[in-house]
Amino acid sequence: MKDLRIEHQEELTGISEAVVRERGSKLQAYTGQLQDVIQKSDWQSDEASLLLPDTDTTLVQAMVAKKKTPNLKYIVVIGIGGSNLGAYAVYQALYGSEDAFVVDRFPKLVFADTVSTTLLHRLAEILQQVQLPEEILIVLISKSGTTTETVSNADILFEPLLVRFGATFIERIVVITDEGSKLHTLSQEKHIDTLFVPAKVGGRFSVFSPIGLFPLGMAGVDIKALLSGAKAVRDAFLAAEDVLENKSLVSAVLQKLWQEKGYTIHNSFFFNPELEMVGKWYRQLTGESLGKSHDRQGSLVNAGITPMVSIGSTDLHSMVQLYFGGPRDKFTSFVFAPNAESPRVSSNGLLSGLVMGIEGKSADDILQAIYEAVKISYRQHELPYMEVSLPEISAFTLGQYLQFRMLEMMYLAQLFNVNAFDQPNVEDYKSEMRKALNSSKASE
Amino acid sequence: MKDLRIEHQEELTGISEAVVRERGSKLQAYTGQLQDVIQKSDWQSDEASLLLPDTDTTLVQAMVAKKKTPNLKYIVVIGIGGSNLGAYAVYQALYGSEDAFVVDRFPKLVFADTVSTTLLHRLAEILQQVQLPEEILIVLISKSGTTTETVSNADILFEPLLVRFGATFIERIVVITDEGSKLHTLSQEKHIDTLFVPAKVGGRFSVFSPIGLFPLGMAGVDIKALLSGAKAVRDAFLAAEDVLENKSLVSAVLQKLWQEKGYTIHNSFFFNPELEMVGKWYRQLTGESLGKSHDRQGSLVNAGITPMVSIGSTDLHSMVQLYFGGPRDKFTSFVFAPNAESPRVSSNGLLSGLVMGIEGKSADDILQAIYEAVKISYRQHELPYMEVSLPEISAFTLGQYLQFRMLEMMYLAQLFNVNAFDQPNVEDYKSEMRKALNSSKASE
Numbered sequence: 001m002k003d004l005r006i007e008h009q010e011e012l013t014g015i016s017e018a019v020v021r022e023r024g025s026k027l028q029a030y031t032g033q034l035q036d037v038i039q040k041s042d043w044q045s046d047e048a049s050l051l052l053p054d055t056d057t058t059l060v061q062a063m064v065a066k067k068k069t070p071n072l073k074y075i076v077v078i079g080i081g082g083s084n085l086g087a088y089a090v091y092q093a094l095y096g097s098e099d100a101f102v103v104d105r106f107p108k109l110v111f112a113d114t115v116s117t118t119l120l121h122r123l124a125e126i127l128q129q130v131q132l133p134e135e136i137l138i139v140l141i142s143k144s145g146t147t148t149e150t151v152s153n154a155d156i157l158f159e160p161l162l163v164r165f166g167a168t169f170i171e172r173i174v175v176i177t178d179e180g181s182k183l184h185t186l187s188q189e190k191h192i193d194t195l196f197v198p199a200k201v202g203g204r205f206s207v208f209s210p211i212g213l214f215p216l217g218m219a220g221v222d223i224k225a226l227l228s229g230a231k232a233v234r235d236a237f238l239a240a241e242d243v244l245e246n247k248s249l250v251s252a253v254l255q256k257l258w259q260e261k262g263y264t265i266h267n268s269f270f271f272n273p274e275l276e277m278v279g280k281w282y283r284q285l286t287g288e289s290l291g292k293s294h295d296r297q298g299s300l301v302n303a304g305i306t307p308m309v310s311i312g313s314t315d316l317h318s319m320v321q322l323y324f325g326g327p328r329d330k331f332t333s334f335v336f337a338p339n340a341e342s343p344r345v346s347s348n349g350l351l352s353g354l355v356m357g358i359e360g361k362s363a364d365d366i367l368q369a370i371y372e373a374v375k376i377s378y379r380q381h382e383l384p385y386m387e388v389s390l391p392e393i394s395a396f397t398l399g400q401y402l403q404f405r406m407l408e409m410m411y412l413a414q415l416f417n418v419n420a421f422d423q424p425n426v427e428d429y430k431s432e433m434r435k436a437l438n439s440s441k442a443s444e
Numbered sequence: 445m446k447d448l449r450i451e452h453q454e455e456l457t458g459i460s461e462a463v464v465r466e467r468g469s470k471l472q473a474y475t476g477q478l479q480d481v482i483q484k485s486d487w488q489s490d491e492a493s494l495l496l497p498d499t500d501t502t503l504v505q506a507m508v509a510k511k512k513t514p515n516l517k518y519i520v521v522i523g524i525g526g527s528n529l530g531a532y533a534v535y536q537a538l539y540g541s542e543d544a545f546v547v548d549r550f551p552k553l554v555f556a557d558t559v560s561t562t563l564l565h566r567l568a569e570i571l572q573q574v575q576l577p578e579e580i581l582i583v584l585i586s587k588s589g590t591t592t593e594t595v596s597n598a599d600i601l602f603e604p605l606l607v608r609f610g611a612t613f614i615e616r617i618v619v620i621t622d623e624g625s626k627l628h629t630l631s632q633e634k635h636i637d638t639l640f641v642p643a644k645v646g647g648r649f650s651v652f653s654p655i656g657l658f659p660l661g662m663a664g665v666d667i668k669a670l671l672s673g674a675k676a677v678r679d680a681f682l683a684a685e686d687v688l689e690n691k692s693l694v695s696a697v698l699q700k701l702w703q704e705k706g707y708t709i710h711n712s713f714f715f716n717p718e719l720e721m722v723g724k725w726y727r728q729l730t731g732e733s734l735g736k737s738h739d740r741q742g743s744l745v746n747a748g749i750t751p752m753v754s755i756g757s758t759d760l761h762s763m764v765q766l767y768f769g770g771p772r773d774k775f776t777s778f779v780f781a782p783n784a785e786s787p788r789v790s791s792n793g794l795l796s797g798l799v800m801g802i803e804g805k806s807a808d809d810i811l812q813a814i815y816e817a818v819k820i821s822y823r824q825h826e827l828p829y830m831e832v833s834l835p836e837i838s839a840f841t842l843g844q845y846l847q848f849r850m851l852e853m854m855y856l857a858q859l860f861n862v863n864a865f866d867q868p869n870v871e872d873y874k875s876e877m878r879k880a881l882n883s884s885k886a887s888e
Contacts, residue, residue, distance in 0.1 A: 081758075081760075081761025081762050096565075096566055113761075114755070114756065114811070115757065115810045115814075116717045116718070116807065117785070117786040117787070117808050118716070119540070119718075121540075121787070145798065147799075148799050148802065149810070149814075151799045152802050152805075152810050154795055155793040155795050156787045156807060158794050158795070159793060162794065183798060186795065186798060190794060264771055264773065273560050274560070280762070283759075283763060284762035286766075287762060287763040287764075288762070291766025291767070292765075302771050302772055304769065304771055306766065306770070306771065306774075308750075313559065314558045316525075316870070317525025317526070317647075318529070319727060319731040319732075320870060321736075322732070322734070322748050322750065324735075324869035324870075325735045325747075325748065326731075326734070326736070326737075327746050327748050328746055329750070339562065342564075342887075343561070344600070345596050346599055346600075346603050350598075350606065351595050351598055351599050351627075351630065352599070353630075354589065354590055354595045356878070357878065357881030357882040362561075362887055363561050363596065363597075364887070365884065366559045366593070369877055369880035370593075370880075372876075372880050373873045373876035374873045374876075426765050426768075428768055428825070429817045429818045429821040432816075433814050434800070434801065435817070436814075436817050437802060442804040443808070443809050
């Protein structure tokens with residue numbers, strides 16, 4: 001059994017099956033709509049991202065084959081928000097955030113998101129280590145093609161590479177953008193290889209498009225397994241005869257019911273630190289999909305749930321005092337995946353005797369004991385939670401998890417009566433930014 | 445002018461000076477109490493951490509000198525929560541989170557906090573690269589001396605090193621703990637060098653004690669400058685004749701006033717990604733200091749503010765839609781430090797023409813334009829915020845920032861009428877954990 005498991009008994013969530021069923025049944029019409037999108041392969045619908053698990057990966061894989069070199073060391077992903085969070089999440093989950101320290105595992109993905117001076121200095125140092133153009137690949141991702149940070153970072157990082165490697169460096173760039181964007185046109189002029197994002201798939205729903213698949217494929221991730229996981233969840237949930245078996249719908253209903261009781265924060269509490277970026281990917285998904293000033297009818301609602309990410313056991317030593325003692329405003333999703341090969345505490349080590357009960361146990365045994373204890377404490381404090389168990393962290397189970405959450409978000413937007421797929425207020429600061437950039441002078 | 449600057453005009457915060465002054469004046473008795481703690485050097489008071497900026501660093505510096513070797517490569521800090529967040533925050537702020545990639549800067553600090561299998565595997569790989577014991581140093585930090593994760597991680601990491609290096613490895617360990625703890629006793633028996641934490645200084649207030657100073661000193665951070673910054677802020681704020689010049693007090697009052705209006709989340713919004721761990725340090729400080737089920741008189745209050753961390757411009761592409769459109773429940777502190785040497789966008793690069801207004805600008809110019817635009821949008825949306833400006837990121841300004849926040853938290857606890865220095869609910873899961881560990885068997 002390789003599938004993710006989602007627990008939502010009344011004992012944990014404080015909400016009975018009957019209530020979930022009643023609220024959930026009102027979403028069944030929307031389930032039908034989603035099934036239609038898939039059946040008709042409707043790439044023009046807002047929910048077109050649901051078609052991605054079925055897409056042919058030939059183009060992406062051909063590009064991976066074309067760009068993969070035996071001595072490839074660094075794949076620099078230049079993109080921000082929906083253009084890097086999905087790939088970053090899967091990469092960190094599979095290779096760990098300490099990947100940078102592992103000297104002999106190549107290629108490594110590195111990410112340039114914001115226009116950070118220190119980040120750019122570090123990346124310049126990395127790229128200086130490179131001797132030949134085939135040791136690097138740049139993946140430049142911008143759906144619109146005109147993202148300020150992305151274009152700025154690309155220009156700054158490209159300049160020394162163009163000086164060093166000349167025109168051959170152009171072959172070491174792949175652009176991912178909307179067909180017809182200014183960046184697409186420019187890439188054609190400059191003969192830069194390009195992949196496209198389906199027009200209706202927004203950044204936060206794009207992890208199974210080339211935006212996620214290409215950099216992950218370059219890094220050696222099994223992208224077919226990732227899509228299989230997504231497809232397995234999508235098909236099982238949407239086809240479920242019992243509404244309680246559609247876990248995306250159930251999770252949406254539970255979050256909404258608790259939100260109505262004043263639990264306006266959703267705490268994703270991962271007991272695997274390497275899933276932190278998965279949490280950050282979900283922050284965007286929740287923040288942008290639900291955080292809406294107006295509902296579909298144009299009424300002012302200031303809708304939304306505030307997502308937060310916690311890491312077990314780290315945040316037990318940081319935030320759990322607040323969770324147990326503080327305001328009762330958080331609904332929690334625990335996420336845990338066991339590790340197969342976990343190192344063990346010895347029974348005659350230097351520190352033996354200091355802590356009872358750990359000798360002979362693996363790191364994973366100990367973390368699981370902590371996790372079980374935390375769940376007991378949550379129940380004692382009557383704090384509501386759900387539980388997501390991954391049998392392991394793999395491309396397949398990550399595909400399941402990401403699809404579970406994207407589908408959940410579509411249901412949540414229905415429950416909030418808001419548009420899950422736009423982000424009207426992001427334009428607010430962007431127009432101010434354009435004014436500021438166009439009127440300001442460069443520093444001396 | 446090297447000092448941090450804190451802006452809190454009514455135009456930004458939505459609260460008039462007169463209101464801040466009125467509420468703030470009630471805290472002046474507590475200011476007097478804090479001044480007394482310092483004047484009397486009262487190490488027995490709850491606020492003893494305020495004495496740390498004045499402490500003699502001779503012992504710490506002697507230990508740094510003793511353990512520093514010319515070929516030191518990795519300093520592994522084993523500790524969790526208050527035992528690593530302060531050092532981690534300062535280290536990341538000064539050297540960047542991409543430090544791991546920089547091949548030629550040693551020694552590097554690496555952190556082992558939770559009992560994560562993947563983290564332990566990565567650390568084992570790092571330690572395998574080491575040829576000689578003097579290339580590494582382990583700093584084992586546990587105030588109580590019996591932190592489950594810390595002792596487990598230490599045992600797992602020590603075992604292969606003891607096999608490889610024998611008894612000489614013992615010289616490459618420094619323990620930091622409470623005087624008289626079981627770990628202290630054991631360290632004496634095994635001849636492990638030890639530093640102590642003043643008894644009344646709790647983990648989240650311990651960054652200026654050996655817990656923060658020793659690992660940072662080993663990494664080459666100017667710990668005297670760190671303490672000077674802390675002292676400058678502490679002395680200036682506590683001695684301020686005008687209550688509005690005590691910025692810790694002002695920040696506490698503003699957060700509390702907004703909390704009373706339903707703004708129960710405090711969003712620390714850093715426009716320098718390398719300050720993310722400073723944000724996580726502050727999460728613990730806020731979460732554990734204010735998140736209390738009962739007030740000082742024993743009434744059930746479920747007090748607290750929920751801290752969150754945002755990164756500019758990254759989270760503009762992720763969370764700002766929620767901040768502008770969603771529930772009006774967040775008070776924001778922007779934090780920004782300019783960078784002196786910032787790389788520049790060229791005027792004839794490969795991508796020239798895609799984005800207007802960036803050519804010739806530095807990464808920092810662009811980020812500042814974005815930051816100014818965001819602040820304008822916040823004011824347009826009437827979202828309250830304060831602004832903290834660091835003239836640069838340095839040991840001195842970080843010392844200022846951390847002290848500003850710790851002092852603020854003492855005032856906030858007064859305003860919430862809770863004890864800032866205990867964490868009674870952390871014990872809830874710990875007792876369950878001990879039961880689980882003692883009754884469970886090791887996995888096969």
